[in-house]
Structures are given as structure tokens and as C-alpha cells.
Amino acid sequence: MKIKVMIADDNSFIREGMKIILSTYDEIDVLATVEDGRQAVEYCSGHDVDIALLDVRMPNMNGVEAAKFISGQTGTKPLILTTFDDDEYIVAAIQNGAKGYLLKNTEPERIRDAIKSVYHGSIVMQDVVLDKIKSNLTERKDPEPKIDKSLFTERELGIMALIARGLSNKAIAKELFISEGTIANYISSILGKTGLEHRTQIAIYYLTGKSNLN
Incomplete structure (x- = not known):
């Protein structure tokens, strides 16, 4: 069974070129x-689409807004494909239901693999994108949480704060003098309580208090 894809981009050269490449x-x-984005939402609402490949900067409705409507109103999974300069949209895209964030200079094979991964339920974030999120978060040495602390244990809150500072599981384990496996268990508990899908969303949730990311 083939993965049904729709491509949204205001640059005709890019969208038609991507169609030719992916069709191979x-x-x-x-x-x-x-x-x-508006046309993307309308198409996904009226057709059986598996993956919506969305640019961010588009007229009428941008890719972030389109991702929100598509993920909330259809069974289609949004996947952002944009330029390096659009990194300010990364957090908003994740908050609005995007299941992946790729850069347009990504090799075609990796875009294909990302589409397959998202189709099968995974979240796809390129290392360079994650690094930019971490660098933005680590600028806040002591981020002030905007969440209901009563939902979490003190240990969970501490781990969430360290995730928001961009620390890896290994670094958190070293900081707290507990095993990486224990950290993973705490993260699983946090994901279960919040309904989030991965640690990047935990960081965003901790800083913004927004958990409606699907």
C-alpha cells in the first residue's frame, strides 16, 4: 500500500520538483x-491523505496554522518542510500538531524516510533542528515553569526543568545521580500525564504551559 502524500508550497518550482522526486x-x-495552507486544509478535509508535506511561509494560511487544522480535523499527519531561516516556527509547528520538521536542503532519500517514519507513527526532527531548539532553551538558565505543578512529583518537575534547559537523558542522569533508565521511566510518566509524545514537547509544555499539541 502506497503512502498518500499532498504537497503544499507557494513556490511552484519547489512543489512540482518535490512531486517529481517523491513520485520516483x-x-x-x-x-x-x-x-x-488554506488549500492544504481544504484538500485534506476532502480526500484521504496520509501525509501533508507543508511549507511554513505561505500566503492565506501558513504551514503552522494549516498543521493545526489538519491534525485537529482530519486523519492526515502534517510534516513541515521549510528553510533553515524559519527556525522561529519550530516550536509553534510542534505545538500545532506537526509530526516532523525538516529542512529543504535535506536529501530526497531522507525526506522519503521521514515520510515513512511519520506514517508509521514516529516523530521526525533533524539534529540541526533539535540543536536550534536546545540553544534557544539553554539561553534561559532558570526557565520559569507555567504549568500546574500539582500534577507532578518534585522529581518529575526537576527532570522537566532540565529537559527545558536542553539537557540529554545522559546529562540529566549525571546531574541527578540516577540511572538513564530511571530518567526514561520518569519521562514516560510525564508523557503519560500530559498526553505529549516526546521530550521536545515536554520542554515546550514546561515553558509555555500548553499541552494541546496534538
Whole structure:
């Protein structure tokens, strides 16, 4: 069974070029290309689409807004494909239901693999994108949480704060003098309480208090 993909980009050269490239892969069927977020939402609402490949900066409705409507109102999974300069949209895209965030200079094979991963339920974030999130978060040495602390244990709150500072599980384990496995268990508990999907969303939730990321 082929993965049904829709491409939204206001640059006709990019969207048609991407269609040609993705159509060369046997596992992908590009159903349509559209030129803005509003058209993307309308198409996904009326058709059976597995993955919506969305640019961020588009007229009428940008990719972040489109991701919110698509993820909330259809069974389609939004995947952002944008330029390096659009990093200010990363957090907003994740908050609004995007299941991945890729840069346009990514090799076609990696875009194909990302589409397959998102289709099968994974979250796809390139290392360079995660690094930019971490660098932005670590600028706040002591981020002030905007969450209901009563929902979590003191240990969970401490781990969330360290995640918000961009620390890896290994670094958190070293900081708290407990094993990485224990850290993973705490993270699983946090994800269960919040309904979030991965640690990047935990950081965003801790800093913004927003948990409606799906």
C-alpha cells in the first residue's frame, strides 16, 4: 500500500520538483500539490491523505496554522518542510500538531524516510533542528515553569526543568545521580500525564504551559 502524500508550497518550482522526486519512490503516491495552507486544509478535509508535506511561509494560511487544522480535523499527519531561516516556527509547528520538521536542503532519500517514519507513527526532527531548539532553551538558565505543578512529583518537575534547559537523558542522569533508565521511566510518566509524545514537547509544555499539541 502506497503512502498518500499532498504537497503544499507557494513556490511552484519547489512543489512540482518535490512531486517529481517523491513520485520516483514506489512507496509514495503524490495525490496533489497546492500553493497555500488554506488549500492544504481544504484538500485534506476532502480526500484521504496520509501525509501533508507543508511549507511554513505561505500566503492565506501558513504551514503552522494549516498543521493545526489538519491534525485537529482530519486523519492526515502534517510534516513541515521549510528553510533553515524559519527556525522561529519550530516550536509553534510542534505545538500545532506537526509530526516532523525538516529542512529543504535535506536529501530526497531522507525526506522519503521521514515520510515513512511519520506514517508509521514516529516523530521526525533533524539534529540541526533539535540543536536550534536546545540553544534557544539553554539561553534561559532558570526557565520559569507555567504549568500546574500539582500534577507532578518534585522529581518529575526537576527532570522537566532540565529537559527545558536542553539537557540529554545522559546529562540529566549525571546531574541527578540516577540511572538513564530511571530518567526514561520518569519521562514516560510525564508523557503519560500530559498526553505529549516526546521530550521536545515536554520542554515546550514546561515553558509555555500548553499541552494541546496534538
